[in-house]
Amino acid sequence: MHHRWLIPLLLVLLGTALPVSAAEQPASPFFPYPMKVDRLPNGLTVIRVPFNSPGLIAYQTVVRVGSRNEVEPGRTGFAHFFEHMMFKGTKNFPEGEREKVIAAYGYDDNAFTSDDITVYHSYGPTAGLLKLVELEADRFRHLEYSEPSFQTEALAVLGEYHKNAALPWLKIEEELSRTAFTRHPYGHTTLGYYDDIKAMPQAYAYSRAFFERWYTPDNILLIIVGDFDDAALMAAVQKHYGPWEGKSASIQLPKEPPQKQERSVHIDWPQSTQPQLLYAWRTPAARLDTSDAAVQAVLGSYLVGSTSPLFKELVLDKQLAQDLDGSTMPHRDPHLFSVSATLQKEANRAAVRASLNAAVKELVTGKVDATRVEAIKSRTRYGLLMNMETAKDVAQQLSWYAGIYGTPDALARHVQKISEVKPGDLVAFARRYLTAANRTVLSLTPQQAGGQK
Amino acid sequence: MRPLLSRSLALGAALYLGGCATASRTAPAPEAAPPPAPPPAQAQTPAEPPAPTSVPARPLQQPEPARLVVQAHPDSPIVSFRLVFHSGSVDDPKGKEGLGALTAQLLAEGGTQSLSSAQLLEALFPMAAELDASTDKEFTVFSGRVHKDFLPRFLELFTDVLLKPRFDPQEFERLRSLALSDLRNGLRSENDEALGKVALDALLYEGHPYAHFVGGTEKGLEAITLEDVKAHAARVFTQDRLVIGLAGPVDEQLQRTVVSRLSALPATGAPRVELPAVPTTGGRALVVQKPTLSTAISLGAVTPLRRGDPDFFPVAFALSYLGEHRQLGGVLFNELREKRGLNYGDYAYAEHFIEERGTTYNRTNIARTQQDLSLWIRPVVPDNAMFATRGTLYFLDQLLAQPIPAEKFERSRSFLLGYTRLWEQTDQRRLGYAIDALFLGTPDYLEQYRAALAKMTPESVHAAVRRHVRPESLDFAFVTQNAEGLVKQLKEQASSPITYASPKSLELLEQDKAIGARPLPIRPDAIQIVPADTFMEK
Numbered sequence: 009m010h011h012r013w014l015i016p017l018l019l020v021l022l023g024t025a026l027p028v029s030a031a032e033q034p035a036s037p038f039f040p041y042p043m044k045v046d047r048l049p050n051g052l053t054v055i056r057v058p059f060n061s062p063g064l065i066a067y068q069t070v071v072r073v074g075s076r077n078e079v080e081p082g083r084t085g086f087a088h089f090f091e092h093m094m095f096k097g098t099k100n101f102p103e104g105e106r107e108k109v110i111a112a113y114g115y116d117d118n119a120f121t122s123d124d125i126t127v128y129h130s131y132g133p134t135a136g137l138l139k140l141v142e143l144e145a146d147r148f149r150h151l152e153y154s155e156p157s158f159q160t161e162a163l164a165v166l167g168e169y170h171k172n173a174a175l176p177w178l179k180i181e182e183e184l185s186r187t188a189f190t191r192h193p194y195g196h197t198t199l200g201y202y203d204d205i206k207a208m209p210q211a212y213a214y215s216r217a218f219f220e221r222w223y224t225p226d227n228i229l230l231i232i233v234g235d236f237d238d239a240a241l242m243a244a245v246q247k248h249y250g251p252w253e254g255k256s257a258s259i260q261l262p263k264e265p266p267q268k269q270e271r272s273v274h275i276d277w278p279q280s281t282q283p284q285l286l287y288a289w290r291t292p293a294a295r296l297d298t299s300d301a302a303v304q305a306v307l308g309s310y311l312v313g314s315t316s317p318l319f320k321e322l323v324l325d326k327q328l329a330q331d332l333d334g335s336t337m338p339h340r341d342p343h344l345f346s347v348s349a350t351l352q353k354e355a356n357r358a359a360v361r362a363s364l365n366a367a368v369k370e371l372v373t374g375k376v377d378a379t380r381v382e383a384i385k386s387r388t389r390y391g392l393l394m395n396m397e398t399a400k401d402v403a404q405q406l407s408w409y410a411g412i413y414g415t416p417d418a419l420a421r422h423v424q425k426i427s428e429v430k431p432g433d434l435v436a437f438a439r440r441y442l443t444a445a446n447r448t449v450l451s452l453t454p455q456q457a458g459g460q461k
Numbered sequence: 462m463r464p465l466l467s468r469s470l471a472l473g474a475a476l477y478l479g480g481c482a483t484a485s486r487t488a489p490a491p492e493a494a495p496p497p498a499p500p501p502a503q504a505q506t507p508a509e510p511p512a513p514t515s516v517p518a519r520p521l522q523q524p525e526p527a528r529l530v531v532q533a534h535p536d537s538p539i540v541s542f543r544l545v546f547h548s549g550s551v552d553d554p555k556g557k558e559g560l561g562a563l564t565a566q567l568l569a570e571g572g573t574q575s576l577s578s579a580q581l582l583e584a585l586f587p588m589a590a591e592l593d594a595s596t597d598k599e600f601t602v603f604s605g606r607v608h609k610d611f612l613p614r615f616l617e618l619f620t621d622v623l624l625k626p627r628f629d630p631q632e633f634e635r636l637r638s639l640a641l642s643d644l645r646n647g648l649r650s651e652n653d654e655a656l657g658k659v660a661l662d663a664l665l666y667e668g669h670p671y672a673h674f675v676g677g678t679e680k681g682l683e684a685i686t687l688e689d690v691k692a693h694a695a696r697v698f699t700q701d702r703l704v705i706g707l708a709g710p711v712d713e714q715l716q717r718t719v720v721s722r723l724s725a726l727p728a729t730g731a732p733r734v735e736l737p738a739v740p741t742t743g744g745r746a747l748v749v750q751k752p753t754l755s756t757a758i759s760l761g762a763v764t765p766l767r768r769g770d771p772d773f774f775p776v777a778f779a780l781s782y783l784g785e786h787r788q789l790g791g792v793l794f795n796e797l798r799e800k801r802g803l804n805y806g807d808y809a810y811a812e813h814f815i816e817e818r819g820t821t822y823n824r825t826n827i828a829r830t831q832q833d834l835s836l837w838i839r840p841v842v843p844d845n846a847m848f849a850t851r852g853t854l855y856f857l858d859q860l861l862a863q864p865i866p867a868e869k870f871e872r873s874r875s876f877l878l879g880y881t882r883l884w885e886q887t888d889q890r891r892l893g894y895a896i897d898a899l900f901l902g903t904p905d906y907l908e909q910y911r912a913a914l915a916k917m918t919p920e921s922v923h924a925a926v927r928r929h930v931r932p933e934s935l936d937f938a939f940v941t942q943n944a945e946g947l948v949k950q951l952k953e954q955a956s957s958p959i960t961y962a963s964p965k966s967l968e969l970l971e972q973d974k975a976i977g978a979r980p981l982p983i984r985p986d987a988i989q990i991v992p993a994d995t996f997m998e999k
Contacts, residue, residue: 060536064882095789104795111790112872114879116821118787133879159963163802170755170840171805175651209962279752280650280994282642315586320579327635330642352638383587390608391589393538398886454646 031416038427039420040393041402044238051226052249055406055416056241057233059399065137065234066403069128069144070411072229072256073222075198076123076341079261080214082207084193085165085200088121089208090218092161094128095119096153098146103157106143113139116400123198124340125411131400134235138244145248148223155212162208169205176281176452187273188288188344188448192264224254229416231406234399264290264342270444275452282330283354284452285361288346289441294338294422296413301338302425303437304345308334309384310434311367312347316380318367322349328356328363338412338422344448345441354453371438376431388426509927512934516765518736518830521599523547524899526700526728529720532708532891540612541888542605542619542719543706545826545896548697549599551670551734557685558999559640559677562596564693566636569594569603572627573618581618590615592622597815597827598671601698604889609710616715620722623698633687641682648674649993653757653840653940656749656993660938661759663997664747665833669739673997680999696731700724704896708888739763739831743934744984746951750944751993755804756846757940760853761835766929767812768828768901774913775925777811779860780834782873784809787821790876792856793836800969801961803849805839809857822884825893828900834930843941847950848957851979854932855972858979861927864919874914881907933982944990952985 033043044056074087097103110117115132130140172178181197189195199205230249232241267290294301312318312332322329329349336345349360396402409418532541553560569592572578585592590607603623607615648656659674666672673681703726705719741763766773784791786808793807812832817824836857841849865873885891885907898904941947950957957977 061886064886104799107789108872111788112875114876114882116880116883117789118821131883133882136879156963156965160800160802160961163962164798164805166842167755167798167803167805167840170842171654171757173754174653281646313586314582315579319582324579324632324635327631327638330639383583386587387589389589390587390610393608394589394591394606397539397888400886 033417033420036420037389038392038423039417040396043416045416046242048225048246048250050250050252050254051224052252053229053416054242054245055229055231055410056236056238057231057402057406058238059233059235059402061234061399063134063235064132064399065134065232065236066399067130067137067140067144068231068403068407069148070229070231070407071126071128071223072124072227072340072411072414073126074122074124075196075200076193076261077222077259078193078196078200079259082204083211083214084196084204085198085208086211086214086218087126088198088200089162089165089205090215091119091121091126091128092165093153093158093215093219094147094151096151096157096161098150098152100146100150101143103153106147109139109143110136115140121198123194125408127407127411129400129403129407131403137232137236137241141241141244142248145245145252148228149249149252151219151223158212158215159209162205165208166205169199169202172199174279176275176277176284179275179277180284180286180450180452183273183275184286184288184344184346184448184450187271187450188290189264191262192341193261194264194339194341194343220254221257221259224256225249225252226254227256229407229410231403231410233403233406261341267446270447270449272449272451275450277452277454279455281452281454283351283357283454284348284450285351285357285364286346286348286450287364288344288448288450289443289446290342291345291441293340293342294412296415296418296421296425299425299429299433300437301422302429303433304336304338305388305426306381306384306429307345307434307437308336308347309387310380311371313384315383316367318363322360322363326359328352328360338409340412357451368438368442371435372442374435376434378431381429381431381434385427385429388423392423512931513741513765515738515740516763516831517738519765520733521547521828521830521900522902523701524704526703527720527723527726528704528899529716530704530706530892530895530899531711531716532706532888532895533711534708534888535710537709537888538609539709539888540607540609540615540711540715541706541708541892542603543708543826543889543892543896544603544623544723545704545706546601546603546698547599547702547733547900548601549597550673550675551599551736552693552697552731553670553673553677553681556681557689558673558681559675560681560685560689560693561601561697562675562677563636563640563682563685564690564697565594565596565601565603566640567628567633567690568622568626568694568698570636571629571632573621574625574627575621576618577627578629578632581622584614584618588615592619596675597824598675598829600826600828602826606889612715616718620719624722624725626694628687628691630687633690637682637685640676641679643676644674644679644682644997645994648676649996650751653751653753653755654837656751656996657757657759657938657940658837660747660749660940660991660996661761661835661936664745664936664938665761665763666739666831669737669831670734671829671831678997678999695727699727699730701729704899706892706896708892736830741934742987743931743936744982745987746937746939746948746983746989748944748947748988748990749938749940749993749996750990751940751942753840753940753942755840756843756947757840758838758846758850758937759835760838760850760935760937761833762931762934762936764832764834764929766834767832768897768906769903772925772929773811774910775917775922776834776929777910778873778877778914778917779865779922779926779930780809780811781877782865782869783856783860784836785876785880786810786814786816786823788880790872792859793853796856797838797849797852800965801852801959803845803852804841807839807849807853808837810835810837817890822890825890825897828897843943843947845959846939846941846947847981848959848973848977850937850981851957852976854935854981855976855979857930857932861930861932864923867919870919870922874917877914878911881910935982937981937983940993948988948990951981951983951988954980
C-alpha cells in the first residue's frame with residue numbers, strides 16, 4: 009500500500025472543536041438524557057450521562073484509531089490485534105491481574121475494533137467504578153507486554169479469522185474494500201488479510217510504535233453512563249488520567265484518488281451460499297457541518313429498507329431476492345454507500361440489477377416519496393429511544409458517534425441532522441454520488457447455487 | 462423487524478476481542494503448578510451415586526392457561542409484550558421437521574387478514590416497533606416492543622398476527638425458501654461453530670424429538686404445505702400452552718385488553734408430546750465433513766440436572782468457573798486461549814445455552830425438560846484438534862479431582878454475584894426469567910442463585926460436580942475438512958504433542974505432556990462421519 013508521511017498533524021479531520029474544560033447539555037429530542045462533558049488539560053475528553061440503572065454503570069474508552077490507521081504495507085489488522093494486546097498487563101497489574109479485579113466485581117468486560125475506532129467497554133457494578141478508573145488509566149498509560157505473550161495472542165487473532173472465514177461476507181468485504189480503494193487503508197478489512205495475520209507474531213516492535221502513536225489522551229474519549237457520583241468519579245479521573253502525557257501522531261493518511269469509471273469484482277464462492285449482488289458508491293466523509301452522513305442514513309432505508317418499493321417488489325412480490333441490505337455507517341474519511349441483494353438464484357441477477365438501477369434512476373430524475381422520508385425520520389427518532397434501554401446501550405451508541413465524529417454530542421447532532429433531511433436532499437445526493445462511474449459492482453456466485461446439492 | 466445494518470458491517474465493524482490475559486511473564490501470584498489430575502475414577506471425595514443409564518423426562522410444570530405475568534415500570538416509555546407458548550420443534554410431526562419454526566415465522570411476518578406482509582411492515586416501520594418470533598425445542602416466543610405513543614395501534618397488530626393471520630401462500634413459499642437456505646447455506650456451510658453445536662444436539666438426542674434442527678430438515682421443509690401450517694398454528698398456539706408477559710408502562714386496562722383479546726385463541730389443541738428417556742451412553746463422536754480452514758468442536762452430555770434441583774446452582778457455578786460464556790476469567794479460556802493461543806475462546810455450560818443476540822447472556826424461554834451440559838471449543842487449526850479436546854477434558858478432570866482453590870472460588874463467586882445482575886436489565890429478559898420460573902418452579906431464580914452462591918463452599922461445589930459431571934458420558938461433535946484423518950486419530954488415540962512458536966514455561970510444557978496423553982472417552986465403534994451437505998437431510 010502506497011503511503012506518505014507528513015509533518016503537520018491532520019488527525020482531526022473534522023475541525024470540530026471539543027469543549028475545553030466543562031460543559032453541560034440538557035436532554036433534547038435528539039438525545040433524551042442530560043450529559044456532562046469535561047476536557048482535561050492533556051486533551052482527554054470525559055463524557056458522563058446519569059442514567060436510571062441502580063447500582064450499575066457502563067464505562068467505555070473510545071480510541072480514535074481503527075484499521076484506517078494501518079498505513080504500512082503488511083500491517084493490516086493491527087488496530088484490532090492491538091486491541092487484544094491492551095489486555096496483556098502493566099507493571100502495576102501484570103498480565104491477568106486486571107482481569108482478576110474486573111472478574112471479582114462481575115463486570116462484562118471486552119472490546120471491539122472497527123475501521124475508525126477501537127472501543128473498550130465494561131458494564132457492571134457502580135461499586136467497582138473508582139477501581140475501574142484506576143485500572144483503565146493504568147493500562148492506557150503503562151501497558152507492558154512481553155514478546156512471547158504478543159506471539160501467543162497473534163494465534164488467538166488467527167483463530168478469530170478462522171471462525172469467520174466460512175462466511176462469504178468476510179470475503180465480500182475483503183474484495184469490495186480492495187476494489188473500491190486503491191490507496192486509502194479502507195482498502196483492507198478491520199480483521200486484516202490472512203497472510204498479514206499469520207505474520208503478526210514478527211511485529212512486536214511495530215506494536216509498541218502503534219501504541220505510542222495512537223493511545224494518547226488527546227485521541228481518547230471516556231464515556232460513563234449509569235448510576236454514579238459525578239464528583240467522586242471526576243476526582244478519580246483527574247487523579248489517574250490527569251498525569252497522562254502524550255500527543256497523537258501526525259500522519260496523513262493516503263488520499264484516495266477520485267474514481268473515474270465503474271469498477272467490478274467477482275467472487276466464485278467454492279461452497280454453498282446464496283448468490284450476492286452489491287453496489288457500492290464512493291461517498292464523502294461523515295462531518296457534522298454537512299448533511300452527507302444523515303442523507304446516507306435516510307437513503308439506505310429509502311432504497312432498500314423493509315418498506316421500500318424495491319423490497320416489496322424483489323423480496324415479497326416477485327421473490328427474486330431473499331433479502332436486501334444496505335450499509336450506511338458514518339466514516340471518518342470518504343467511504344462507501346452500499347446496497348446489496350441476496351439473490352434467490354443466480355438466474356435472477358440481471359432482473360435484480362435492472363430493478364436496482366431503475367430505483368436509483370427514479371430518484372435521480374427527481375421522483376421522491378416524501379411520505380416515506382417522513383416515516384424513515386420517525387423510525388430513526390423512535391428507534392433511538394427503543395435502543396437505549398440499558399446503560400450499556402446508551403454508552404455504546406454514544407461511543408460509535410463520538411468516536412467517529414470526534415465530538416461528545418455527535419449522536420444527538422447526527423440524529424438532529426437526520427431529522428432535517430428533506431426529500432430533495434436524497435435527489436441531490438443521488439445525482440451527485442449514485443452514478444455508474446462512481447460505483448463498484450460486486451457479484452458472488454456459489455459453486456452450488458442456492459445450496460442445492 | 463429488519464434492521465438496516467449490513468452484514469459486512471456486522472462482521473467487520475465489531476471485531477470483539479473476546480479475551481484478555483493471564484500467561485505469566487513474571488512469576489504469577491502464588492498459584493502452584495496444577496497437580497496432575499488423577500483419572501476421575503479414582504475419587505478421593507464423597508462417593509457418588511452410580512451414573513444414570515438414561516435421563517427420563519420429568520415434565521415441566523404447566524402454568525394455568527393464558528397466565529399473565531406483569532413487570533410494571535410506569536416511568537419507561539417502552540411497552541414490552543412477551544407471549545411464550547410451551548410449543549416448539551418437539552411438536553413438529555415426523556416428516557415435517559421445521560413446521561413449528563416456519564409457522565411462527567409466517568405468523569410474525571406474513572401479514573394479517575386486513576394487512577398484507579408489506580402493509581404490516583409499513584405499519585410497524587415509523588414506530589420502530591419490534592415484532593419477532595423465535596422457536597426452540599419446547600418453546601416459541603412472540604415478542605413485541607413499542608413506544609407508548611403507538612400502543613393502541615401496535616396492540617392491534619401484535620394480537621392480529623396471532624388471532625387473524627393471513628396465511629398468504631406467497632409468503633409461505635418465501636419463508637419456506639428462506640428456511641431451506643438457512644439450513645443449506647447458513648447451517649451447513651457458513652457457520653462451523655453453529656454446525657458443531659447442532660451436530661452435538663443431533664448426537665446427544667438421537668431418536669428423540671430434540672434431535673432435529675429447530676429450523677427443520679431438508680425433506681421436512683420440502684414436505685410442509687400451507688394447510689399443515691394452518692393446522693399446526695391451531696394445534697400448538699393455544700391458551701393452555703400460553704403465558705402472557707407484559708412490561709413497561711402497563712396499566713390494568715392494558716392487561717385486561719390483552720388477556721381478553723388472546724382469549725380468542727383456541728383453548729386447547731394437540732396433546733403434549735411425551736418425551737422419551739434419553740440414554741446417557743457417552744463415548745460417541747460425530748465428525749461433520751466440509752471444506753474449512755479449521756476444526757470446530759463441541760462436546761456434551763445429557764443430564765437429569767436442571768434448574769430447581771438442589772445441585773443445579775453449584776454445578777452452574779463450577780462450569781462458570783471453568784468457562785463462563787465469552788468472558789475472560791474462565792479456566793478454559795485462560796489455559797487454552799491465553800496461555801497456549803489455541804483459538805479464540807473456550808467455554809462451559811451447565812444447561813443448554815443459546816447466546817442472546819447483542820449480549821453474552823443465555824436466551825430466556827429456551828427451557829428443556831431434558832437438559833445437557835456442554836463444552837465449546839472455538840475453531841482450532843486442524844493439527845491441534847486432538848490436543849484442544851484433550852486439554853478441555855484435562856481441565857474438566859481437575860474440577861472433578863479437587864475442590865476449586867479458595868481464592869479462585871471467591872473470585873468466581875464474586876463475579877457471578879455481580880454478573881448475574883446484568884442478565885436482568887431489560888424488560889424482555891425480566892419477563893423471560895419470570896415466565897421460565899413458572900415452568901421450572903423456580904421463583905426469583907436469579908435472587909435464588911445469588912443466595913445459593915453466598916452459601917456455597919469449595920467442598921459443596923466439588924461434591925455436586927462429582928455427582929453430576931462425568932467425562933465418560935460425553936459425546937463429541939467435530940466440524941472439519943479432513944474427517945478421515947481426524948477419525949483415524951480418534952481411533953488410534955496416539956499422544957498429541959504440541960509445539961509453540963513462542964517460549965513457554967517448563968511448567969506448561971510438562972502439563973502439555975499430561976494433556977497430550979489424556980485418553981479421549983470415545984469408542985472406536987461409535988464414530989461416524991457425515992458430509993455437511995447431507996446433514997439434517999431428513
